[in-house]
Amino acid sequence: MGELEIEKHTQFIMSVEKKKDFDSMVMEHLRMSGAYWGLTTLDLMGKLDAVNREEVVSWVLQCQHDCGGFSGNVGHDPHILYTLSAIQILALLDKLDTIDADKISAYIVGLQQEDGSFAGDEWGEIDTRFSYCAVCCLSILHRLDKIDVGKAISYVASCKNFDGGFGCTPGGESHAGQIFCCVSAFAISGALTHVDRDLLGWWLCERQVKSGGLNGRPEKLADVCYSWWVLSSLTIIERVHWIDKEKLKTFILDCQDKEHGGISDRPDDAVDVFHTFFGIAGLSLLEYPGLKPIDPAYALPVHVVDRLFFGQPH
Amino acid sequence: MHGRPRKSLSDGGSQEKDMAKAAGLQSLQTQFFKNHHEKIYTKEALQLNAKLLEINPEIYTAWNYRKLAIKQLLESESDSAVIKQSLDEELRVVERALKRNHKSYGAWHHRKWVINMGYSSLDHEFQLLDQLLKADSRNFHGWNYRRFVADMKKSRDEDELKFTTKKINENFSNYSAWHNRR
Numbered sequence: 236m237g238e239l240e241i242e243k244h245t246q247f248i249m250s251v252e253k254k255k256d257f258d259s260m261v262m263e264h265l266r267m268s269g270a271y272w273g274l275t276t277l278d279l280m281g282k283l284d285a286v287n288r289e290e291v292v293s294w295v296l297q298c299q300h301d302c303g304g305f306s307g308n309v310g311h312d313p314h315i316l317y318t319l320s321a322i323q324i325l326a327l328l329d330k331l332d333t334i335d336a337d338k339i340s341a342y343i344v345g346l347q348q349e350d351g352s353f354a355g356d357e358w359g360e361i362d363t364r365f366s367y368c369a370v371c372c373l374s375i376l377h378r379l380d381k382i383d384v385g386k387a388i389s390y391v392a393s394c395k396n397f398d399g400g401f402g403c404t405p406g407g408e409s410h411a412g413q414i415f416c417c418v419s420a421f422a423i424s425g426a427l428t429h430v431d432r433d434l435l436g437w438w439l440c441e442r443q444v445k446s447g448g449l450n451g452r453p454e455k456l457a458d459v460c461y462s463w464w465v466l467s468s469l470t471i472i473e474r475v476h477w478i479d480k481e482k483l484k485t486f487i488l489d490c491q492d493k494e495h496g497g498i499s500d501r502p503d504d505a506v507d508v509f510h511t512f513f514g515i516a517g518l519s520l521l522e523y524p525g526l527k528p529i530d531p532a533y534a535l536p537v538h539v540v541d542r543l544f545f546g547q548p549h
Numbered sequence: 550m551h552g553r554p555r556k557s558l559s560d561g562g563s564q565e566k567d568m569a570k571a572a573g574l575q576s577l578q579t580q581f582f583k584n585h586h587e588k589i590y591t592k593e594a595l596q597l598n599a600k601l602l603e604i605n606p607e608i609y610t611a612w613n614y615r616k617l618a619i620k621q622l623l624e625s626e627s628d629s630a631v632i633k634q635s636l637d638e639e640l641r642v643v644e645r646a647l648k649r650n651h652k653s654y655g656a657w658h659h660r661k662w663v664i665n666m667g668y669s670s671l672d673h674e675f676q677l678l679d680q681l682l683k684a685d686s687r688n689f690h691g692w693n694y695r696r697f698v699a700d701m702k703k704s705r706d707e708d709e710l711k712f713t714t715k716k717i718n719e720n721f722s723n724y725s726a727w728h729n730r731r
Contacts, residue, residue, distance in 0.1 A: 256564075257571040261605045263578075310582050312610040358616055360658040397731055406696055408689050408728045452687070453724040458551070492555060505553040 247496030267317040272512035303342030351386030367416035399434030411451040436474035447482030462517030467531035590618040606646035606653040
């Protein structure tokens with residue numbers, strides 16, 4: 236247990252980019268999200284200066300396609316998931332002036348369906364994850380009004396289940412990851428009235444298991460990434476005090492690889508940048524000392540969100 | 550990494566094997582992207598793509614490529630027996646990918662995309678789902694897909710209710726089965 240190994244985690248994140256092993260290769264298609272997780276974690280720990288910003292921006296821009304969307308890596312196809320990650324990276328680095336916001340907005344607008352839902356790309360997969368990507372991305376670009384927000388919200392609301400949670404599509408089982416997407420989409424759009432806070436809060440706080448960790452659905456194993464999906468949702472609906480924060484903190488800290496850096500899904504498993512981000516983001520929400528605060532809906536440091544919406548100097 | 554034990558970094562022998570595996574994957578990927586960017590959809594190119602997806606079903610661009618190949622086929626082919634044969638091959642590619650990762654969003658969506666064309670047997674889908682949901686009764690991809698196929702078949706609600714009852718009898722606290730009764 237003990238404390239958060241900031242130096243080790245910084246070294247781990249910086250080393251991820253250079254890895255050429257099989258496990259790193261199979262993640263190449265989502266490098267844009269990997270970069271967002273890594274860079275945001277560095278900023279939360281106050282270590283973003285270790286990174287060459289120009290190099291990052293140049294690579295991000297190489298992933299933009301003519302349609303306005305961004306791909307997960309150079310040469311891959313565009314997708315709304317990586318478009319959001321790209322915009323989050325540029326917002327973090329204060330480089331949103333390098334892109335054409337109207338072009339990106341048009342790409343996202345083109346993905347909205349008749350029923351208000353969003354496809355991930357031209358091939359039509361529908362999922363509330365993509366509703367979140369659309370709303371979050373357009374909000375960061377100050378162009379939320381370009382989509383039919385009313386329809387977008389009513390589609391997300393149609394994915395509400397008997398237990399107060401939300402799934403991928405109407406009728407889909409409640410899952411903490413989807414709940415984060417739906418609740419955050421509501422929060423960003425000013426539509427939190429669609430959430431039954433007590434009912435959902437209860438379902439969410441039931442995710443805490445004996446070890447102090449959180450799972451994503453009933454009867455599943457605890458996993459550090461749910462420290463984010465569940466915790467941010469609870470924060471947005473103001474029910475964080477319904478879980479045992481100290482036990483969760485202990486669980487996250489136990490998932491660190493104190494020798495080589497990085498955080499894993501559960502103690503003694505292999506670490507990766509995904510769980511490192513969500514563990515540290517979770518600790519930030521729990522107000523762990525030494526970490527910058529993170530916005531639970533935008534999943535960006537609060538100072539970045541302030542800069543976007545209130546023009547605060549950085 | 551989900552469910553993967555932390556390895557010691559000094560395991561030299563397995564590192565060599567891993568680098569060889571990585572090199573193999575790199576080579577397949579390089580060839581695939583060349584085919585994709587040059588719009589090459591030959592039988593060999595599709596087989597290479599299938600090999601890639603079997604190793605890593607998460608490469609979403611590789612699923613897009615297969616859809617482009619099918620679209621091209623549909624533009625030039627009017628014999629429905631030929632079309633059905635090609636689409637059945639797509640379903641086999643998805644099945645192999647699902648064996649690698651039964652939670653792959655790309656694999657499940659490709660299957661749905663193919664089935665939506667209306668050439669394939671829905672009964673086979675139910676059989677596949679029975680197997681998958683037996684192996685992992687909480688796989689929400691499977692449950693979502695089952696609802697999609699049941700809708701397409703216009704399955705009677707009573708039949709779906711019977712399936713969820715069966716799953717609940719197998720495990721009383723199967724939350725997924727209870728949820729799907731709504």
